[in-house]
Structure formats: structure tokens, C-alpha cells
Amino acid sequence: xxxxxxxxxxxxxxxxxxxxxxxxxxxxxxxxxxxxxxxxxxxxxxxxxxxxxxxxxxxxxxxxxxxxxxxxxxxxxxxxxxxxxxxxxxxxxxxxxxxxxxxxxxxxxxxxxxxxxxxxxxxxxxxxxxxxxxxxxxxxxxxxxxxxxxxxxxxxxxxxxxxxxxxxxxxxxxxxxxxxxxxxxxxxxxxxxxxxxxxxxxxxxxxxxxxxxxxxxxxxxxxxxxxxxxxxxxxxxxxxxxxxxxxxxxxxxxxxxxxxxxxxxxxxxxxxxxxxxxxxxxxxxxxxxxxxxxxxxxxxxxxxxxxxxxxxxxxxxxxxxxxxxxxxxxxxxxxxxxxxxxxxxxxxxxxxxxxxxxxxxxxxxxxxxxxxxxxxxxxxxxxxxxxxxxxxxxxxxxxxxxxxxxxxxxxxxxxxxxxxxxxxxxxxxxxxxxxxxxxxxxxxxxxxxxxxxxxxxxxxxxxxxxxxxxxxxxxxxxxxxxxxxxxxxxxxxxxxxxxxxxxxxxxxxxxxxxxxxxxxxxxxxxxxxxxxxxxxxxxxxxxxxx
Numbered sequence: 243x244x245x246x247x248x249x250x251x252x253x254x255x256x257x258x259x260x261x262x263x264x265x266x267x268x269x270x271x272x273x274x275x276x277x278x279x280x281x282x283x284x285x286x287x288x289x290x291x292x293x294x295x296x297x298x299x300x301x302x303x304x305x306x307x308x309x310x311x312x313x314x315x316x317x318x319x320x321x322x323x324x325x326x327x328x329x330x331x332x333x334x335x336x337x338x339x340x341x342x343x344x345x346x347x348x349x350x351x352x353x354x355x356x357x358x359x360x361x362x363x364x365x366x367x368x369x370x371x372x373x374x375x376x377x378x379x380x381x382x383x384x385x386x387x388x389x390x391x392x393x394x395x396x397x398x399x400x401x402x403x404x405x406x407x408x409x410x411x412x413x414x415x416x417x418x419x420x421x422x423x424x425x426x427x428x429x430x431x432x433x434x435x436x437x438x439x440x441x442x443x444x445x446x447x448x449x450x451x452x453x454x455x456x457x458x459x460x461x462x463x464x465x466x467x468x469x470x471x472x473x474x475x476x477x478x479x480x481x482x483x484x485x486x487x488x489x490x491x492x493x494x495x496x497x498x499x500x501x502x503x504x505x506x507x508x509x510x511x512x513x514x515x516x517x518x519x520x521x522x523x524x525x526x527x528x529x530x531x532x533x534x535x536x537x538x539x540x541x542x543x544x545x546x547x548x549x550x551x552x553x554x555x556x557x558x559x560x561x562x563x564x565x566x567x568x569x570x571x572x573x574x575x576x577x578x579x580x581x582x583x584x585x586x587x588x589x590x591x592x593x594x595x596x597x598x599x600x601x602x603x604x605x606x607x608x609x610x611x612x613x614x615x616x617x618x619x620x621x622x623x624x625x626x627x628x629x630x631x632x633x634x635x636x637x638x639x640x641x642x643x644x645x646x647x648x649x650x651x652x653x654x655x656x657x658x659x660x661x662x663x664x665x666x667x668x669x670x671x672x673x674x675x676x677x678x679x680x681x682x683x684x685x686x687x688x689x690x691x692x693x694x695x696x697x698x699x700x701x702x703x704x705x706x707x708x709x710x711x712x713x714x715x716x717x718x719x720x721x722x723x724x725x726x727x728x729x730x731x732x733x734x735x736x737x738x739x740x741x742x743x744x745x746x747x748x749x750x751x752x753x754x755x756x757x758x759x760x761x762x763x764x765x766x767x768x769x770x771x772x773x774x775x776x777x778x779x780x781x782x783x784x785x786x787x788x
Contacts, residue, residue, distance in 0.1 A: 285435070285436075285437075285438070285439045290373040291370075291372045291373035292372055292373030292374050292407070292427070292432075293373075294372075295372035295373065295374075295409065296407040296408070296409050296427070299372065299409065300604075301409070301410045301411060301412065301601070301602070301604065301605040302330045302331070302411050302412070302425075303330070303331075303411070303412045303413075303414070304328055304329070304330055304379075304411050304412070304413050304414070305328070305329040305330075305414045306326055306327070306328050306329075306340070306358075306360075306413065306414065306415050306416070307326060307327045307328075307329075307416060308324060308325075308326045308340060308415075308416060309416075312324035312325050312326065313416075316340070316341070316342070316352060317352060320341065320342035320351070320352065320356075321341050321342060321343075322341055323339040323340065323341050323361065323364055324339075324340055324341065325337050325338070325339070325340070325365055326338045326339075326340040326360075328360060328362075328371075330371070335362055335369060335371060336366070337364075337365040337366040337369070338360055338361065338362050338364070338365075338366075338369075339359075339360070339361035339362075339364025339365055340358060340359065340360055340361075341358070341359050342356045342357065342358060342359075343357045343358060343359045343378060344356070344357040344380075344381070345450045346450075347383070347384050348380070348381060348383050348384055348542075350381055350383070352415075355381045355383070355420045355421060356381065356415070356420075357378070357379060357380050357381045357423075358378070358379040358413075358415075359376070359377075359378050359379075359428070360376070360377050360378075360379065361375065361376045361428070361430075362374070362375055362376065362377075363375045363376075364376075370432075373432070374427055374428070374430070374432060375428070375430040375431065375432050376427075376428030376429075376430040377425055377426060377427060377428050378425070378426045378427075378428060379411060379413055379423040379424070379425055379426075380423060380424040380425075380426060380542065381420075381423060382422070382423065382424050382542060384542045384543050385424070385542035385543065385620075386616060386617065386620040387595075387617065387620035387621040387623070387624045388410065388422060388424055388602065388617055388620075388621075389595055389598040389599065389602070389621050389624065390541055390542050390543070390544045390545075390624065391408040391424050391426060391541050391542055392408040392409070392410075392424070392594075392598050393591065393594045393595055393598060393624075394510055394512075394538075394541040394544050395407060395408050395538075395541060396594055397506065397510075397585060397586060397591070397594075398503075398506060398538055400585060401502050401506060401581075401585055402499070402502075403499060403502060403503055403506070403536075403537070403538065404433070404436075404437035404438070404526075404535070404537050405537065405538055406426050406427035406428065406429065406433060406539070407426070407427045408424055408425065408426045408427070409424075409425045409426075410422060410423065410424055410425055410601075410602060410605060411423050411425040412605055412608065421609065421613070422602075422605060422606070422609060422617070424542075429445065429447075429461065429524055429537070429539075431462065434462070434526070438526070438528055440528070440529040440530065441462075442463060442464045442465070442529055443463050443465055443526055443527040443528050443529045443532070444460055444462075444463035444464075444465035444466065444471055444526070444527045445460065445461045445462045445463050445524060445525070445526045445527075446458040446459065446460055446461070446472065446524065446525045446526075447459045447460075447461050447524055448516065448520065448521065448522065448523040448524060448525070448539075450521065451519065451520060451521045452520065452521075453520045453558070453559055454472050454475055454476055454479075454520075454525065454559060454560065455476050455559065457469050457472075458472065458525070461524075463527070465527055465529075465532070471494075471527045471532065471534075472525075474494050475494050475495060475525075475534055475560070476559065477490075478490035478491045478493070478494050478495070478563075479491065479559050479560050479562075479563035480559075480563070481563075484566065484567035484568065484569070484570075485567070485569070487563060487567055488564070488567050488569055488570055491560075491563065491564070493533070494532070494533055494534060495533055495534045495560065496528070496531075496533045496534065496535050497564070499535055499536070500534075500536055500560065500564065501564070501570075501573055501574055501577045502577055502581075503536050503538065504517055504561055504564065504565075504574060504577075505574060505577040505578040505581050506538075506581065506586075507538070508550075508552055508554060508578060508635075509578065509581055509582070509586055509631070509632075509635055510541070510544045510545055510631075511544060511545055511546055511547045511548070511550045511554075511631060512538070512541060512543070512544055513543065513546060513547065513550075513554075514540065514543055515538060515540075515541075516536060516538075516558045516560075516561065517554075517556055517557075517558045517561035518554055518555060518556060518557060518558065518561075518732065519557055519558070520557050520558045520559070521540070522538070522539045522540035522541075523536055523537060523538060523539055524536075524537040524539060525537070536560075545624060545627040545628055545631050546627075547631075548627050548630035548631040548634055549630070549631075549634045550631075550634075551638070551643075551696065551698075551762030552575075552578060552635055552638045552639065553565070553643075553698075553758070553760060553761050553762050554732075554762065555730075555731060555732030555733075555761070555762075555763070555764070556758075556761075557732060557734060562757065562758070565758055566757050566758045566759070568759065571758075571759060571760075575639070578635070578639065579639050582632055582635060582636060586632065587632070588628060588629045588632050588633075591628045591632075592625045592628055592629065595621055595624055595625050595628070596625075598621070599618065599621050602617070606618070643698040643760065643762070644698065645698050645699055645700040645760060646697045646698055646699055646785065648785070648787050652786055652787040652788070653784055653785070653786055653787075654697075654784060654785045654787075655781075655783070655784050656695055656697070656765065656783045656784055656785060657695065658695045658696075659672075659681055659693040659694065659695050659767070659780065659783075660693065660694055660695065661691070661692075661693060662691065662692050662693075662694055663689070663691045664689065664690040664691060664692070665688070665689030665690055665691070666689070667685055667686065667687040667688070667689035667691075668683055668684065668685050668689055668691030668769070669683075669684040669685075670682065670683050670684075670691055670693070672780070675777075678779055678780075678781055679779075679780040679781055680777050680778070680779060680780060681693045681767060681777070681778040681780050682775065682776070682777050682778075683726075683768075683769040683775065683776045683777075684774075684775045685769065685771050685772070685773050685774060685775075686773055687772070687773065688718060688771070688772045688773075689771070690718070690768065690769070690770045691768065691769055692766045692767060692768035692769070693766075693767045693768075693778060694731070694764055694765065694766050694767075695764070695765050696762050696763065696764050696765070697762070697763055697765065697785065698760055698761070698762050698763075699756045699760070699761055699762075699763050699785075700756065700759060700760055701756055701757060701758060701759055702755070702756055702787055702788070703753070703754075703755045703756075703787075703788040704753070704754055704755070704756070704785050704786065704787055704788065705751050705752070705753050705785070705786040705788065706728050706729075706730065706751070706752040706753075706754070706765055706783075706784075706785055707728075707749065707750065707751045707752075707782075707783070707784055707785075707786055708728055708749075708750050708767060708778055708779060708782050708783040708784070709747050709748065709749055709750070709778070709779040709782040710726050710727075710728075710741055710745075710747070710748060710750055710767070710776060710777060710778045710779070711741070711745055711746055711747045711748065711776070711777050712725065712726050712741045712742065712743065712744065712745045712774060712775065712776050712777075713744055713774060713775040714743070714744060714773065714774045714775065715741065715742045715743055715744075715769070715771050715773075715774030715775065715776060716742070716771055716772040716773050716774055717740065717742035717743075717770065717771050717772075717774075718770040718771055718772060719740075719770075720736075720770065721736055722736055722737065722770070723736050723737035723738075723739075723740055723768075723770060724740035724742065724770065725740045725741050725742035725769065725770060725771060725776075726740065726741040726742070726768070726769045726770075726771075726776035726778075727739045727740040727741065727750060727752075727767075727768060727770075728750045728751070728752045728765070728766065728767055728768075729752050729766050729768070730752065730754050730763050730764060730765055730766060731763075731764035731765075731766055732764070733754065737752055739751060739752060741776070742771075742774075747779070765783075765785075767783065
């Protein structure tokens with residue numbers, strides 16, 4: 243009897259399990275399950291032509307023609323869509339929407355090597371290129387390896403962060419071979435369908451260095467037309483009480499996904515992404531919850547600072563809002579600690595680079611040997627930076643940094659200055675003048691060079707002080723400052739201190755505030771000039787805590 247009851251009990255359990263599995267297969271997980279885990283509400287994937295193209299397809303040779311009034315319009319208004327014809331072997335696509343793209347660092351005009359956007363169904367609804375409606379042809383002037391976008395995008399997607407796929411193309415434009423391009427999937431309706439069950443939410447473009455506090459351009463969606471979804475996100479981020487702030491953010495932001503996004507951005511040192519520079523991003527408000535999902539974009543300058551802090555300068559409002567709370571900081575650190583073990587091992591990332599190199603070799607064989615060799619060399623350099631970066635992050639995670647120590651008068655002397663020549667025209671050296679240690683910068687051509695050091699600081703207000711003198715400095719004035727001066731890296735405000743011409747020793751001061759409980763600050767003693775010499779008294783460079 244007992245055995246019969248036991249058999250009946252296990253039969254009931256098995257039947258319940260089968261019914262539950264059937265329900266899951268038919269209807270998917272319970273509502274909110276994906277959001278609770280931080281994953282986007284990703285629909286079951288149906289294979290299409292784009293899968294084969296991006297994963298294993300040959301590198302196409304695209305021949306693009308823009309003629310007549312379309313060419314005239316494009317030359318006059320390069321950001322305006324015009325009609326073009328695109329040929330890929332025997333396949334000819336007509337009435338393709340085309341415009342030039344790129345920001346300050348990557349924009350090139352039509353007669354150079356322009357970055358392009360191709361919208362295949364802009365003027366001809368339903369037309370697709372290998373299953374894709376819209377794509378970008380990036381000239382990769384800021385990624386000489388041509389593989390950064392491909393590799394980093396793959397890691398983001400594996401972390402369940404919707405990210406466009408990347409491949410490559412050789413491009414001929416109006417009969418002239420423009421060389422190798424990175425071919426990248428656009429944020430179009432097919433992209434949204436691939437990553438979200440409901441594609442009716444608002445998709446906003448962060449455009450060029452624009453914050454969510456601004457009225458961002460809505461690319462698609464039937465949600466609020468008055469930016470009220472963005473305003474709700476901003477309101478939560480600006481909540482002054484840290485405990486309430488995270489609770490409010492959870493309601494309007496997929497916080498689990500954002501923490502992964504933030505950790506990956508730091509691990510890969512995406513200095514030009516949303517967290518560090520409120521740039522290169524999209525925001526999708528995913529129905530039915532209406533919570534924001536951040537999507538990375540423009541990953542052509544990754545791993546540039548292998549030894550960058552795991553608490554970098556954050557100019558993105560949401561990134562600061564999370565990290566400045568004790569709970570948010572702890573969750574971010576835990577997420578970053580998990581990433582190298584579960585997702586971003588050195589072997590995995592360098593193997594992705596190697597696989598991309600292998601795919602590229604057939605196309606490189608058709609390029610100038612010197613150009614092909616340079617691309618291969620830069621890919622190898624990327625591998626080295628990846629290994630170095632992951633090792634640096636591991637070391638930083640092993641030991642929580644402590645804020646810089648100040649003496650009884652609130653003063654800390656600064657050491658560990660390293661030279662950085664941003665334009666390759668400066669001569670920098672440490673010299674002695676009497677009993678003083680001097681940091682010298684000389685220029686004979688227009689450029690920017692600096693001496694830099696990093697310090698961990700707690701919340702508070704500080705003054706970066708020092709002494710400098712100049713000789714025959716013909717100053718450059720730009721958005722960061724003029725001539726010789728002191729500032730911190732990542733600040734959006736130009737420094738007011740600045741020396742030009744011939745000056746004797748003068749005191750310089752730069753005041754700033756740290757909001758986070760702990761943040762690594764990079765201090766900069768620089769010269770921005772056409773020519774001349776600046777000297778900084780190393781023994782006088784100090785921080786004063788107010």
C-alpha cells in the first residue's frame with residue numbers, strides 16, 4: 243500500500259513537471275521574470291539571412307553609386323538621406339537611402355573615406371540586405387585594428403545586453419575603392435524584434451555627447467511623445483536620498499541590466515560611452531514595464547587605458563546616480579568581480595580577436611601590403627591591451643582602494659607623474675633646477691601634452707594647486723583651457739587658470755568636487771600651445787582638502 247502511494251505521489255510530481263515545462267515552452271517564463279534577472283524580454287530567435295552573414299559570411303565588395311541631384315544634395319547636406327544604388331556581386335539594390343555619418347573624430351567628407359549609413363527600405367519598403375534593413379559602414383579611423391566593434395559587441399550580447407552585430411565590407415564609392423570598412427547592423431525594427439518581445443516602446447538616440455536630461459531624438463516607438471519617460475528617469479537619478487534613489491531607479495530602469503552594462507563599459511574602458519562621456523548610446527523603454535534599457539554603440543576605442551581605475555570619472559548622470567549610493571557601488575563592484583570569471587577571460591577575448599583576424603585575411607590580401615600589415619599589427623596590440631586590462635582589473639578588485647591621506651592641514655603632496663603627449667609633437671622630461679624637481683614640456687608645433695597622476699579621493703571639495711612658468715608660449719585656447727595650466731581629466735568645465743607668453747613662477751589653482759564615496763581622479767598639468775615651453779614645480783604640486 244505504502245509503495246503504491248509513493249508511486250502515485252511521484253507520478254503526480256512528474257505530471258506537474260511536464261505540465262509546467264509545456265506551459266513554459268508554450269507561453270514563456272512568467273511575466274517579469276526576465277526583467278527581474280536583468281535580461282531584456284528577448285523573444286525566441288528565428289534564424290534569418292542575417293545570422294549566416296554576420297557569423298560566417300564572406301566579406302562583400304560593395305559598389306555604391308550616388309549620382310545626379312542626389313550627389314549634389316549629399317555634397318551640400320551630407321547628413322540628409324539621398325537615393326543610391328548598391329551592388330553586391332550580382333545583387334543590385336536600388337533606391338537605397340544613404341547619408342554620411344560620424345562625429346568629430348570620425349567624420350570624413352565624400353571625397354575622402356566617409357562613414358556611411360545605408361537604409362535599404364527607406365525609399366523601398368521591405369528591401370533588405372542579408373536580412374538587415376539598415377546598416378552602417380564605419381571607416382574605422384579610430385580603430386586601426388578594425389575588430390574592436392565586432393569583439394566587444396559579441397561580449398555585450400552574451401551578457402544579454404542588446405547590441406548591434408558587426409562584420410566587414412570592402413567599399414567602392416562612385417568608382418573609387420575606399421578600402422576596408424566595419425559593417426554594422428543598425429538600430430532598426432528588425433534589431434528590436436530580435437531582442438525585444440514588444441517593439442512599441444520608445445527608442446531614443448543619445449546622438450553626440452547628449453545627456454538624458456536633454457530632449458533626445460526618438461527614432462521609433464508609440465510611447466509618450468513628450469519625453470515624460472526620460473524625465474521620470476532623470477527625476478529618479480536626481481533623488482537626493484541614496485536609499486530612496488535606488489528604489490526609485492528600480493521602477494524606471496532595468497537596474498540589473500544597467501549594472502552589467504556599466505561593469506562591461508569599465509572593464510573594456512569605453513571612455514567615449516555613456517558612463518564616462520554620456521555619448522554613444524541608445525535608450526529603449528521596454529513594454530510592458532516601461533523600464534529603460536541602455537544599448538551600447540560606437541565601440542571603436544576600447545581598452546585604451548589598460549590601467550584605468552575601476553572607478554573612472556563618470557559624466558553619465560545615471561552612472562553617477564548608481565555608483566554614488568553605497569548599495570549601488572557594492573552591487574557594481576560585485577558585478578565587475580563576476581565578469582572576468584564568467585564572461586570576459588583573457589583567452590576568450592583574445593580568441594575572438596584571432597577569429598576576426600582569420601575572417602579578415604582574405605580581404606586584407608586585396609589591400610596594400612603595408613595597410614594590411616598595419617591592421618594585423620593593431621589587432622595584435624589590441625590583444626596585449628586586453629590581457630593587460632583584465633590583469634589590472636583583477637588586481638584592483640583584490641584590494642579596495644583607500645582615499646588619499648591628507649596631513650593635519652588638509653594637504654597632500656603629489657607624486658607619480660607620468661608624461662602624455664596627445665599629439666606626438668612635444669618633448670617632455672623631468673629636470674632639476676637648483677634643489678627643485680621640475681616637470682618640463684616643450685613644443686615646436688601645435689599640440690597638447692601633459693604630466694598626469696591618479697589619486698583616489700573620497701567625497702568632498704578639493705583644490706589642485708601648483709606653480710608654473712612659461713617661455714614663448716603661443717597658446718591654444720579650446721574647450722578645455724588655454725596655454726599652461728592645471729585641471730582634472732573628465733571635467734566638462736574648461737579650466738580658468740592658464741599661462742601664455744613669458745611668465746615667471748605663478749601660482750595656479752583648480753577647484754573641483756567629488757560626489758562619490760570614492761573616486762579615482764586623474765590630475766593634469768598641461769600645455770596646450772602652438773609652440774613654447776612650460777615648467778611645473780613638481781615639489782609644489784599638491785591637493786588641498788577644503
